[in-house]
Amino acid sequence: MYAINHRVGIQAPSEQVYEALTTNDGLMKWWTNDVSGAGDVGAVIKFRFNGSGPDFKVAKLVANNTVVWQHSGNVPEAWKGTEISFQLSSDGQQTFVNFSHSNWQQATDFMAHCNTKWTVFMLSLKEALESGQGKPFPNDISIDHS
């Protein structure tokens, strides 16, 4: 099994970061502009990019601290069985987000692509909270020409 791990420090209270990870409006500010279904544990969040995209089931929530999603359907095939988690912590001046996308079966070019792209969205989350303006799809930074 392989995992993608990122870490960013955001100058915003953990409550605001948590909201950006657990509500449709919050998620639409940094990952994609088409999100529905966010809610409590058991909810299935639908992330869409020009109409298609992954579903994730909310597996664990600890207020202002932990968010865990399990991939529960749709594309991409390589994400089947994977899990995404966000762990929040603070050093007094910033909220650190430890992001993990784990349980990958293979370390492929596609996984490397996703690893690079997750940084783009973690920086979008940071910008959304610090400046009020993130770069969710379709305004995300391109990492290649496809």
Next chain:
Amino acid sequence: MYAINHRVGIQAPSEQVYEALTTNDGLMKWWTNDVSGAGDVGAVIKFRFNGSGPDFKVAKLVANNTVVWQHSGNVPEAWKGTEISFQLSSDGQQTFVNFSHSNWQQATDFMAHCNTKWTVFMLSLKEALESGQGKPFPNDISIDHS
């Protein structure tokens, strides 16, 4: 052992990408503005960030295709024994760079930080080659507040 893998697609000929990875001038356009020692296999490249930073020994070069460096001294401690490689390929419209920083002993917060930060520099490499203006240190994008 753990590895960081990224993949970006750059609209520039592989010759230009290779030059940006193998010459002092090229490296200074995307990683840090203070680089010396770049050269053939066996050369030790000194990357400096406000005076300190890692040395890497050039371990393998295949023109316009492969660059491998072995960490050979200085900071950071966690990079001891690690290796960095760049593999170039083309799909006709872009040069793909498969970046790998491998042989990490532990998957720590610091490794997650470096993973996120390597994206920043891969995007800087992409910008440097596509627009003529990268974001090498000290103009690199901040991923936290330290």
